[in-house]
Amino acid sequence: MARHLLFNLVQVLVVMGVAPLAKGVLVRLKERVQSRQGPSIFQPYRDLRKLLCKDEVVSEQSSWIFRFTPYIVFAAPIFVTLLIPVLTSYPLFFAFMGDMLGGGFILALAGFFAALAAVDTGNPYGAVGASRTRMVGFLAEPVFMMVFFTVSFDAGSTIPYIVQQVWVSPPSNFFSPSHVLVVLSFLMLIIAETGSIPVDNPSGHFELAMIDESKALEYSGRGAALMKWGGHMKFFVLMCIFLNVLVTPWGLAGSLHVTDLLMAIPLVLLKIFLFLLVLVVIESSLAKLRLFRITEFLTAAFITAVAAILTRLLL
């Protein structure tokens, strides 16, 4: 039991420590594809250290929401980390505290507070960004629900650790149409939720075109660092759910040995690196959609998820 708890904490530390690196690798790879040098892969760490050392400026007009939001945005992915398989294939101490729906709610809570904080300061770009994120969010919500239903029908459970086992045991399960379609749909969902290119441009600095970035424009110093770090961790956690539960449910630690756990870390990082390569290809080969075409993108994701549940339930 003590070891379960310890491993759970190791998971959290890995996610906190490696999440900025994943972001750095993604940025670097994208720059290399565009035949530029690109910043070092450790740049996100330097950014975080710089921001943490700086003073924080808070507008007098803002309320407590503005000051609390960075902590909520930072803490939400950590709570989700406790619920999902990051390194181990067996349930850890906190695994039964909440299911995938619970994890989705926690991430949605962080998004809700981030949107409130963006409106709170009275910065016009904040309100624009908040309303746009809400638009993407409420279109992504039905997709998430459909993916969730399909996955839990397949597995007969809503706990991610148990769901993950379903696609491992008979290998033919892995090729079932519902699984493949759910993977496609979840990939589109991740692109929408993390603000990657067909939906949003994460490296753009033009305020009128921003969706996700414009919410944190008013933050400085420690607040900005926590918002950024929380964003990195959210991205990392979503990738972990996608890879460890849906796409490649192999290579996780199967026993309680510490060596197994340590072996799982490089394997998970390798999986994430391969996924980042795929993401870079997607991001570099597509153009950003116009705002009102995001509806079409997410409708396509929704239809894919419904097709998955149709092939699961009606066939």
Place this chain on the structure above:
Amino acid sequence: MPADVFHSTVTQLNALMGGFFLLSCFAMVATRQILACLKIFVVQSIFLAASACLLGSLHTSWHLFEVAMITVASKVILIPWLLRRSISHDIYARREVSQVFNIPTSLLMALALALFAFFLARPLLPRLAGPSWVNLPIGLLGLFIGAFVVAARREAIPQVIGILAMENGVFLAGIAIASSLPLIAELAAALDALVVTLVFGLLASRIHSHVGTTTVGDLATLKEE
């Protein structure tokens, strides 16, 4: 490989091909561009051929391999070539074609059709117990969505692609029901599709050279003159 593992794997792969076929039906509704629509049709035909091959290897039936070969020859190579030739330059320049409904609405309508097709096929499924049971509902769905594409597009060439997609759906359902259709019937069906494409393509290019457009919605206004 043990026989039962082979059987379950091939069944699952066939179901996967069915899933991709289903997805390509929806993709045909979702795309705006004519060339993308044509590419999706080619991909859909490849999934059809793959499903026929898988079922053929399962039943050890040469007929299904022949179906796959005919599909590849006619729908992956000949028909796209014919259609590409009949697409006018005006459409290449415009790229996007108008639809009766916007894309999310037409996708949701296609979804309603899909549900209808599944419920229609459901009572028949127990009679088809075997590896090919996915093909019937998905083929039926391909038929309905093809008809929907014909109704919802306002351009001649995508409508032809819709008719061909209906034909694909019928084939997919057909290989589930009759795994040993005589070759002559398969050939006749494939040739039929080819001739249909040829006639429609010729007609579309003639209309284009006379009227200057192949937008079906605009053609109705010409009747008075």
